[in-house]
Amino acid sequence: MDPVREACLAGYSRALRELISWLENATSSELQRKSNGTRWTNEELLFHMVFGYMIVRSLLPLVRIMSRLPRSWGRRFAAGLNAAAGPFDVVNYWGSRMAAAVYNRRRMSRKLEKTITALARRLERESPVTLARSMPFPTRWDPFFTADMTLADVYSYATLHFDFHAKQLSLRPPDSLPESS
Secondary structure (H helix, E strand, O other): OOHHHHHHHHHHHHHHHHHHHHHHHOOHHHHHOEOOOOOOEHHHHHHHHHHHHHHHHHHHHHHHHHOOOOHHHHHHHHHHHHHOHHHHHHHHHHHHHHHHHHOOOOOHHHHHHHHHHHHHHHHHHOOHHHHHOEEEOOOOOOOOOOOEEEHHHHHHHHHHHHHHHHOOOOOOOHHHOOOOO
16 A cells, blocks of 8 residues: 555544544543634534544545546636635534534544545545546635645545644543543
8 A cells, every 4th residue: 555545544543543532531521611722612623523534525526526627617616615715614613513412422433433434445445546636625615725636635634634623622632541442
């Protein structure tokens, strides 16, 4: 397996272990405490971190389709999405708050495990040619979206997103917690 794929899969596994550790070791009051630098609670932010992996599953077919269309179409599509960044931010915030009630501490790790398993299975079947497919992205939607992203970039995005938000949790870091079973 190539190093990019290996690093991506290793990031997925690490994120799952960290999420499980936080969920198993945090008290209910710690999960309901505000995170650092966001309006979400720790539990809501943990769900938002899981959601980053969920969204990758939706982005993969989009990149496959858009990469086959004229580049100008992709640029217009990305520009339109950038123009809608304000409403997206509102939906992103409230969606994570509401979804955390469904994918709470008891269901969140299972959702991430299923999502990562599906992503890993797909990633292992990708060829170098498909991983190089790219499309323009809306850079105002996320700090890890770049003006042009390959399918490989999209697979890697979720862990970048996870790690960024992990620093905003007001929970003990998973490396300071006892090993999960």
